[in-house]
Amino acid sequence: xTYALISLSIPLFCALLLLLAGTYVSERALAIxxxxxxLLSLIIxxxxxxxxxxxxxxxxxxxxxWESGLAIRLRLSPLSGLLLLFTAFMHLLIGLYAGLxxxxxxxxxxPLSSFLHGSLAALWLSADLxxxxxxxxLLGLTAVAMVALAGKKAFRPAANYLILSLAASLFYLLGxxxxxxxxxxxxxxxxxxxxxxxxxxxxxxxxxxxxxMLKAALWPLHLWLPSAHTNAxxxxxxxxxxxxxxxxxxxxxxxxxxxxPLALARQIGPVFGVAGMIALVAGGISAMRSPYIxxxxxxxxxxxxxxxxxxxxxxxxWQLPQMHIALWLFVIAHGLxxxxxxxxxxxxxxxxxxxxxxxxxxxTQTVPVAMxxxxxxxxxxxxxxxxxxxxxxxxxxxxxxSQPQNWPWAFGVLLGTLVSAAYIFRVVALSFDRAxxxxxxxxxxxxxxxxxxxxALMVWGMAxxxxxxxxxxxxxGV
Amino acid sequence: MSSLQMYMLLGALIFLLGLHGLLVLxxxxxxxxxxxLMGAGTFMIMVTLARRTDPADxxxxxxxxxxxxxxxxxxxxxxxxxxxxxxxxxPNLAENNAAQSDTTLSQQGSPPT
Amino acid sequence: xxxxxxxxxxxxxxxxxxxxxAWGAMHARSRHDAMxxxxxxxxxxxxxxxRLGAPDLALAEAAIGAGxxxxxxxxxxxxxxxxxxxxxxxxxxFILPLVFIVLAIALFASQLFSDDALNISExxxxxxxxxxxxxxxxxxxxxxMPDSGVGHPVTAVLLNFRAWDTLLELLVLLLALSGLRQLxxxxxxxxxxxxxxxxxxxxxxxxxxxxxxxxxPLLIVMGGYLLWRGADAPGGAxxxxxxxxxxxxxxRLAGLLPALRWSSLTVRLAINVGALLFxxxxxxxxxxxxxxxxxxxxxxxxxxxxxxVFATLSIAITLxxxxxxxxxxxxx
Numbered sequence: 001x002t003y004a005l006i007s008l009s010i011p012l013f014c015a016l017l018l019l020l021a022g023t024y025v026s027e028r029a030l031a032i033x034x035x036x037x038x039l040l041s042l043i044i045x046x047x048x049x050x051x052x053x054x055x056x057x058x059x060x061x062x063x064x065x066w067e068s069g070l071a072i073r074l075r076l077s078p079l080s081g082l083l084l085l086f087t088a089f090m091h092l093l094i095g096l097y098a099g100l101x102x103x104x105x106x107x108x109x110x111p112l113s114s115f116l117h118g119s120l121a122a123l124w125l126s127a128d129l130x131x132x133x134x135x136x137x138l139l140g141l142t143a144v145a146m147v148a149l150a151g152k153k154a155f156r157p158a159a160n161y162l163i164l165s166l167a168a169s170l171f172y173l174l175g176x177x178x179x180x181x182x183x184x185x186x187x188x189x190x191x192x193x194x195x196x197x198x199x200x201x202x203x204x205x206x207x208x209x210x211x212x213m214l215k216a217a218l219w220p221l222h223l224w225l226p227s228a229h230t231n232a233x234x235x236x237x238x239x240x241x242x243x244x245x246x247x248x249x250x251x252x253x254x255x256x257x258x259x260x261p262l263a264l265a266r267q268i269g270p271v272f273g274v275a276g277m278i279a280l281v282a283g284g285i286s287a288m289r290s291p292y293i294x295x296x297x298x299x300x301x302x303x304x305x306x307x308x309x310x311x312x313x314x315x316x317x318w319q320l321p322q323m324h325i326a327l328w329l330f331v332i333a334h335g336l337x338x339x340x341x342x343x344x345x346x347x348x349x350x351x352x353x354x355x356x357x358x359x360x361x362x363x364t365q366t367v368p369v370a371m372x373x374x375x376x377x378x379x380x381x382x383x384x385x386x387x388x389x390x391x392x393x394x395x396x397x398x399x400x401x402s403q404p405q406n407w408p409w410a411f412g413v414l415l416g417t418l419v420s421a422a423y424i425f426r427v428v429a430l431s432f433d434r435a436x437x438x439x440x441x442x443x444x445x446x447x448x449x450x451x452x453x454x455x456a457l458m459v460w461g462m463a464x465x466x467x468x469x470x471x472x473x474x475x476x477g478v
Numbered sequence: 479m480s481s482l483q484m485y486m487l488l489g490a491l492i493f494l495l496g497l498h499g500l501l502v503l504x505x506x507x508x509x510x511x512x513x514x515l516m517g518a519g520t521f522m523i524m525v526t527l528a529r530r531t532d533p534a535d536x537x538x539x540x541x542x543x544x545x546x547x548x549x550x551x552x553x554x555x556x557x558x559x560x561x562x563x564x565x566x567x568x569p570n571l572a573e574n575n576a577a578q579s580d581t582t583l584s585q586q587g588s589p590p591t
Numbered sequence: 592x593x594x595x596x597x598x599x600x601x602x603x604x605x606x607x608x609x610x611x612x613a614w615g616a617m618h619a620r621s622r623h624d625a626m627x628x629x630x631x632x633x634x635x636x637x638x639x640x641x642r643l644g645a646p647d648l649a650l651a652e653a654a655i656g657a658g659x660x661x662x663x664x665x666x667x668x669x670x671x672x673x674x675x676x677x678x679x680x681x682x683x684x685f686i687l688p689l690v691f692i693v694l695a696i697a698l699f700a701s702q703l704f705s706d707d708a709l710n711i712s713e714x715x716x717x718x719x720x721x722x723x724x725x726x727x728x729x730x731x732x733x734x735x736m737p738d739s740g741v742g743h744p745v746t747a748v749l750l751n752f753r754a755w756d757t758l759l760e761l762l763v764l765l766l767a768l769s770g771l772r773q774l775x776x777x778x779x780x781x782x783x784x785x786x787x788x789x790x791x792x793x794x795x796x797x798x799x800x801x802x803x804x805x806x807x808p809l810l811i812v813m814g815g816y817l818l819w820r821g822a823d824a825p826g827g828a829x830x831x832x833x834x835x836x837x838x839x840x841x842x843r844l845a846g847l848l849p850a851l852r853w854s855s856l857t858v859r860l861a862i863n864v865g866a867l868l869f870x871x872x873x874x875x876x877x878x879x880x881x882x883x884x885x886x887x888x889x890x891x892x893x894x895x896x897x898x899x900v901f902a903t904l905s906i907a908i909t910l911x912x913x914x915x916x917x918x919x920x921x922x923x
Contacts, residue, residue, distance in 0.1 A: 002877065005877055005883050006877075009870065009873070009874055009877075012762070012870060013870060013874075016765075016863055016866055016867050016870065017867075019765065019769065019859065019862075019863055020859055020860065020863045020867070022853060022854065022856070022859045023853075023854050024856075061882065061883070063754070063755050063882075063883055063884050063885070064751060064752060064754060064755075064882075064883075064884050064885050064886070065881055065882055065885040066735060066752055067731065067735075069726075069728060069731055070728060070731040070732065070735060070752055071752060071753075072753055072755050072756065074883075108769065108772065108773060111769065112766075112769060115762070115765075115766055115769070118762075119762075122759060130541055130544075130753075130756065131753075131755060131756055131759070134544070134548070134756055134759045134760060134763065135759065137548050137552065137763055138759060138762060138763055138766060140552075141551070141552060141555065141763060141766045141767055141770060142766055142770075144555070144559070144770060145555075145766060145769055145770030145773055148559065148770060148773040148774060149773055152562070152563075152566045155559055155562050155563035155566060155774070156563050158559055159506060159556065159559045159560045159563050162552070162555070162556045162559060163500075163506065163509050163510060163513055163556060166513045166517075166549075166552050166553075166556065167497070167500055167513050167516060170493075170513070170516045170517055170520050173520055173545065174493065174520045174523065177520065177523055177524050177527065177538075177541075178523075178709075180527070180537075180538070180728075181523075181527045181709040181710075182708055182709060184727040184728050184729075185728060186537075186728070198706075198708060199702050199706075199708070200702070200708045200709065203699075203702075481598070481599060481602045483703060483704065484599075484602060484603075484606065485602070485606075485639070485643065486703060486709070487696065487699070487700055487703070488606045488609065488610070490695075490696060490699050491610065491692075491696055492609065492610070492613050494692040494695055494696065495610075495613050495614065495617070495692065496613070496617075497688075497692075498688045498689060498692055499617035499618070501688055502684065502685055502688060503617060503618075505622065505674050507622060507625075507626075507664070507667060507668075507671070508617055508622070508625060511616050511617055511625060511626070511629050511664075512617050514629070514656075514660070515613050515616065515617065515632075518613075518632070518633075518636055518656070521636075521648075521652075522636070522639065522640075525639075525640055525643050525645050525648060526643065527709065528643075528645065529643050529644055529645075530709075530710055531727075531729055533644075533744075534643075534644050534645060535728075535729040536729060536732050536733075536744030536745045536747070536748050537728050537729055537732060537748055537753075538729075539645055539647055539648060539745045539748075540745050540748035540749045540753060542645070542648050542651075543647065543648065543651055543745070543749065543827070543829050544749070544756055544757065544760050546648070546651050546652065546655055546656065546829070547655070547760055547763070547764065547829055547906075548760060548763050549656075550655045550656070550659060550660065550910070550913075551763050551764050551766075551767035551913065552763075552767065553660060553663065554659075554663055554767060554771070554910075554913035554914060555767040555770045555771055555913070557663050557664070557667050558667075558771050558774055558913075559770075559774060560667070560671075561666075561667045561670050561671050562774045564671040564672060565670060565671065565672075
């Protein structure tokens with residue numbers, strides 16, 4: 001557990017020290033410090049993961065040494081260890097992009113991204129409902145602050161997101177309070193043993209679910225996401241879509257797979273499953289119709305989160321461990337692929353001087369590397385083998401295809417795949433149109449484009465580590 | 479009905495009134511007030527639950543203090559953000575003319591070939 | 592029976608007041624009226640909490656919810672254009688959610704009264720009992736109080752039992768301030784820099800000038816007192832910080848406080864020191880002590896006081912900047 005706490009505190013100290021340093025240090029120094037902190041945190045997160053993987057069970061810690069039931073409890077499970085590692089990794093990749101690309105990042109990006117890293121780490125490790133509320137608030141405020149980095153055009157979507165996010169947090173808080181009022185505990189592990197299927201519990205869980213679904217942009221509470229992620233700076237959009245929305249998803253999973261009574265979880269599973277399917281199709285169609293590049297990518301996030309919601313729903317309905325594996329494989333694969341998509345989209349936008357999809361005509365000639373990154377990442381989103389996305393989708397589909405009564409779900413997944421393919425191919429096909437090329441506005445930033453390709457290559461490399469990932473997620477479970 | 483039950487209902491009512499305002503109102507400042515009302519309702523429910531024991535439940539009180547600080551931070555930021563946004567959207571102020579011309583430039587696509 | 596009703600009347604009056612103000616705060620005709628009603632709402636809520644036996648919270652709500660939020664709202668009202676009159680929802684869109692609300696309240700009420708799952712009926716008032724087989728969380732707090740290092744349970748919970756929450760909360764304040772700074776990018780050349788009072792407002796009201804010289808030191812002393820007293824009685828870092836912030840806001844509005852520049856190391860240090868010290872204590876206890884935020888029993892009281900003092904400073908200055916920070920304070 002010590003490793004995990006160190007991995008958590010490094011980015012937080014980094015952020016505080018960067019804020020303290022203020023105007024005394026150059027932007028280059030800020031970037032180097034943050035990237036080094038991400039790297040250190042990554043290495044130590046790896047050690048933490050090793051620790052929990054070898055122990056083969058979750059490590060628990062009562063903060064302050066107080067007894068269970070009084071203290072805030074932290075938990076390092078194989079899944080949280082993996083998520084710690086993933087968070088550090090994403091921050092490293094995106095930090096490198098922000099530092100090396102010409103487009104770069106605003107000065108204040110660096111302390112804010114360190115704060116984001118720390119908040120997410122605090123979230124993955126927490127096993128206390130109120131502590132999770134505070135990490136959710138941290139996450140939400142950091143996200144809004146980072147969206148506001150883009151300047152005046154981002155203020156409206158940022159303000160809208162903030163108001164909705166606050167309301168969602170209050171729904172969650174009220175649910176937590178009702179659970180405390182009923183069971184006198186805030187600790188997830190204690191509540192898991194005590195919850196019963198009565199009205200107050202159902203009300204509390206529903207309220208918490210509503211709040212979390214809005215924060216995770218799960219259909220139908222996703223409407224704030226496209227404009228917020230479109231108007232944010234490129235690196236920030238990558239972090240938002242890749243990581244920030246996954247935090248509330250984690251809490252939602254935690255809530256329903258542990259705290260909720262089994263009968264209730266079984267009931268809500270199909271609801272999640274159907275909502276996931278609708279998200280897939282509705283998000284995909286919006287992506288197909290969107291005239292702007294980044295909005296297309298943002299709607300793709302809404303669609304892909306539908307896969308995660310489906311996996312969660314089916315996990316709750318059938319209590320199959322496979323669905324648990326599928327859910328988290330999706331999260332990781334989607335995070336990497338979406339980062340690449342946003343970075344590539346941002347690079348292409350800057351180089352070609354256009355925000356519209358129609359401006360990507362002939363991009364394979366003008367910005368080949370970035371377009372390649374887009375296509376490769378898109379391939380993982382569609383689920384082409386042997387990408388990480390394919391791995392996740394295969395684990396999801398296998399139980400669906402095995403029994404005829406589950407075929408409607410499989411049909412939904414395949415429909416989602418078709419729609420994803422449609423909007424990815426829309427862009428790729430246009431980019432091959434070399435007859436009427438859209439000439440670039442500026443000299444392409446080669447390094448930036450290669451940095452955008454990096455996460456896409458990672459997600460295809462996931463297949464190489466697939467076996468290890470599956471064993472880790474299967475063995476750990478909770 | 480005991481007074482505690484009445485305060486519970488009051489808290490729930492304030493929460494729901496705030497939610498109603500959030501859904502129905504369009505002015506961002508009023509929506510922010512509505513969200514704050516939701517917060518006040520939640521805190522009232524918490525304080526009422528704390529009153530079940532005598533002396534009052536310190537855990538819930540501590541949670542309310544934390545919640546209050548979080549609420550003021552978020553409200554302050556949100557209010558400033560809304561103000562900055564509303565100032566931007568008004569065409570009268572000089573700075574907005576500069577800002578608007580910037581955004582128009584960046585939104586133009588590249589000329590057709 | 593009649594005694595019970597008489598006891599109930601103040602609660603009913605407060606409830607009625609609160610509902611009227613809540614409604615007015617959202618749906619009053621003019622935005623100014625709505626804001627004023629919201630501030631009044633905050634004060635009545637503070638009254639209710641005092642009545643519900645929560646003096647800590649009444650203090651905090653009066654200072655933060657009514658005081659600081661009021662300044663925030665009035666400032667915003669001064670700067671933004673008037674509300675457009677055209678965007679109003681139709682009657683159906685307005686009434687339909689209200690109907691849902693009434694139904695929801697009715698359902699909640701029936702649930703609350705029927706099986707009393709939340710244990711709030713008169714008969715179910717729980718009394719803390721040492722030696723219970725399954726003590727509730729608040730029982731555990733009271734049992735663990737002697738080892739906590741302070742005398743007041745709420746302070747113990749905030750700064751010892753659930754210190755991690757408080758640490759994260761200090762980070763929330765910092766983040767809100769960081770976010771605020773993004774609204775004033777250094778490239779804004781249209782803004783003027785000045786070291787004096789807020790640029791765009793009219794001359795400070797003469798009474799404000801006179802009173803602020805008198806009120807501000809009082810508020811500072813009260814803040815210090817609350818901080819000191821928080822160890823054994825209602826009070827603590829947050830209430831003290833809020834009062835100090837209120838003092839700073841009053842001084843600033845009267846033009847008696849110069850700009851708190853982000854570029855000054857002292858200001859940045861004051862803002863960060865609370866969270867930084869807290870994190871340092873956590874790291875040191877992890878490395879050299881018994882664990883993350885596990886205070887050694889003998890030094891718990893002193894550690895808590897030290898953390899509280901610096902946290903109060905950070906909270907005060909962060910809240911001040913959040914409420915009245917202008918370009919000259921926040922420019923990079």
